[in-house]
Amino acid sequence: MNRRIHKFYKSFIQKNADSFISNSFAWYDLEQLKKLFKPEILEYIQNINPEDYLIGSLKNIPFEKSNLNKMLYLDIKYFLADHNLNYTDKLSMAHGIEVRVPYLDKDLVELTTQIPISLKMKGQTTKFILKKIAEKYLPKDIIYRSKSGFGSPVRQLIGHELREFVDDRLSKVRLDDQNIFNVEEVHKLIKDNLDQKVDGSYIILSLLAIESVIRQFR
Numbered sequence: 001m002n003r004r005i006h007k008f009y010k011s012f013i014q015k016n017a018d019s020f021i022s023n024s025f026a027w028y029d030l031e032q033l034k035k036l037f038k039p040e041i042l043e044y045i046q047n048i049n050p051e052d053y054l055i056g057s058l059k060n061i062p063f064e065k066s067n068l069n070k071m072l073y074l075d076i077k078y079f080l081a082d083h084n085l086n087y088t089d090k091l092s093m094a095h096g097i098e099v100r101v102p103y104l105d106k107d108l109v110e111l112t113t114q115i116p117i118s119l120k121m122k123g124q125t126t127k128f129i130l131k132k133i134a135e136k137y138l139p140k141d142i143i144y145r146s147k148s149g150f151g152s153p154v155r156q157l158i159g160h161e162l163r164e165f166v167d168d169r170l171s172k173v174r175l176d177d178q179n180i181f182n183v184e185e186v187h188k189l190i191k192d193n194l195d196q197k198v199d200g201s202y203i204i205l206s207l208l209a210i211e212s213v214i215r216q217f218r
Helices: 003-012 017-023 030-034 039-045 050-060 067-094 106-112 128-134 154-161 163-169 172-178 183-194 201-217
Strands: none
Touching: 017 050, 017 067, 050 067, 154 163, 154 183, 154 201, 163 183, 163 201, 172 183, 172 201, 183 201
16 A cells, blocks of 8 residues: 555544544554564553644643644654654765755744644645746746655655665674564564565664664663
8 A cells, every 4th residue: 555545544434633643653563563573562552642642732832722733833843853854964064965945944934834734734735825926036937846856855865775785784693682673573564674565764773773773872
């Protein structure tokens, strides 16, 4: 099943709006994730549910009724800070590329939280007020063209350029030595990802990060 369709379905069947919102940030099924750990490790994390942390964060904005604003709040707090900005900035600087993202001024970000919903999104037009202002300065075919992302090519790297690196860092010898992950399940994930049975590149990237931290600091 297409990753986005599966993600939408998982969100759609949630019991309430907050669960729907928090589930939209999930990359992989929680029960499948738990299989990646050895039983003795799973005992410590069995009752941990990332969704609880996301829903708990919404308590910081208790008077917010708009689901769109709730999604934007979680996007700013988690996805942008820990994902796009962090990875892109470090990787680009490491290769001598200057990547700078606009609209990161703290006062400007706080101001945008006060913009009415009707000016943030109208129909299917996102960033409505920004695009209307931009019409004074740019041609409409530029403003309203399809979005083109500039994210790191994680899927391409994990499945191709870094394939040998993945096999080495997540080898049976290394994983057995660290004694945290279920080797069979990790290798099944890697194979299923290569065979395009699952979209597991970001999970594999996380496993590589954990392996690196353990190897360097244990």
